[in-house]
Amino acid sequence: MLDADLHPLLRLVAIAGATAPRRALLEAHSPAAAMAAGPAVWRSFELDDAQIAALQRPDMDLLQRATHWLQQPDHHLLGWHDPDYPPLLRRVANPPLALFVAGDAARLWHPGVAVVGSRSATPAGRDNARSFARALSGSGWAVASGLAAGIDTAAHEATLEAGGMTVAVLGTGPDIPYPRANAALLARISADGAVVSEHLPGTGPRKEHFPTRNRILAGLTLATVVIEAAARSGALITARLAAEAGREVFALPGSIHNPMARGCHRLIRDGATLVEDSGEITVAIAAAAAELVGDLRARLNGPTSTGHEDRAAAIAASARSDPDYQNLWNCLGHDPTGMDQLVARTRLTAAEVSSMLLLMELDGRVASQHGRYFRIR
Incomplete structure (x- = not known):
């Protein structure tokens, strides 16, 4: 800017x-x-x-x-006029005028999945959130959530532990953790992922901000997965907003005796996709992810907001000489290969492999099909 x-x-x-x-x-x-x-x-x-x-x-x-x-370093403001404003978010009803971002703002363009659920999650619900977050990040998706207690915290922590990419969308200012117990988690996400808010720094928690926060979380991602939710839950608002924005909505089924499963069952009755495995999500959103890659390619070929060379374009221009990039290229074949296998072959993190694969796609060297990658030249 x-x-x-x-x-x-x-x-x-x-x-x-x-x-x-x-x-x-x-x-x-x-x-x-x-x-x-x-x-x-x-x-x-x-x-x-x-x-x-x-x-x-x-x-x-x-x-x-x-x-x-x-x-401060790595603090950004993306306005509606800015070509770096996330393209998925432009398509929702009443998008925010601007976003305050702590961390890597380019991660808001990375194809992602929102993992949401109850603040009062059961132990099994938190385990499911961790399992899905690890699997999704291992497949190259960014995992987004709202930094709340319960399911959100479990999803963020599991993604960071797996070396994946996570985005936290706040209903406070970008510098205010809520709950306060998540102050250290907020700092970790700011350092290794991205923290996003439409509210000015210093803005404290207000009840009316959290439902509007959910529209950003739903709008930044290609799909929303509800792990656990009571009959009345903010996660259901996120799911509804995702559906209204034309995004995929998934819900995990649970026991009929678990009150934290009733919201998920309601979503499934109303048309959300019942999901038992993260691979089902990858298959469902692969085409939408390819469209987002096209948006990023157009952005890299367009004007920058700062007058300086766009960082992502600079990385793409120099990537071929990078040893890790060459390592990944050598581990790719002409047959589709899954993210987990590429991580094992290269000994790189899922986030590193995912970022390099995205650059290869932009460079026209790699294509993806149902979350699996192969050389095209």
Whole structure:
């Protein structure tokens, strides 16, 4: 993002009210030009009187705190106008105006699966969350969740332990763990994955933010897997939003005597796919993942948001000389090979193999079929 756009974008993010008028404003103007346009133009884009007043009298303490957070290493702000804004999220109803990201923002483009469920999970539910998270990350998918207690925590931890890629979507500011017991987990994800929030740094937990958080979690991923959920559960909101966005929804069945299985059974009755093995998920979302790779290829061929060479394009240009890349290439054949086998052959982590395979696909050297990879030239 251009430095001239940062403060204007923060001012647009900081005001309350409908986001659709502000998205429309950013589709027509850069953030700096939008702020310079003045009240008459803002009103023409249907910003209301309260929003216009807030733009004219910004909370400088709030903006300074956000600016200070963004000055820290690996902290980013992706606005609606930004070509790096995740393409899957653009397709949901009422997408956020901007995302604060701690960690590697490029991971928001990586094909992923949301693993969600009850905060009051049973031991068996937590075991299932760990098992699915390990298997999904081992197959090259990013595993996303909401950093909540229970199923979310189990999914994040298992992915990190497996050396996979995980994304945490928060209902607080990107610097505020909720629950507080997950402060260390938040730091680990910031260092090894990505933490995402639409809320300004310093924003504490508010009840109304968590259902809206779920639309980002559903929108960033190709599928949502509900491990355990009571009859009334935030995980069901995520599943509904995923279905409304045209994404796959899976649910694990459970005992009829387990109240934490009732939400999953309801989802299955309502049309979610009953799932018993992560391989079923891979097969179902392979085509959508290929489309996302096409979006990334178009992004790498398009303009950057900073005026500097895009990091992913630079990696793609130099990858062929990398020993690990060559190791992976040598371990690939013309017959489809699964992610687990490639990890075993190369002795690399699943996250490393997955990232290199994505670059090979963008380079036109590798294709995938049902989660298995093969050389095409």
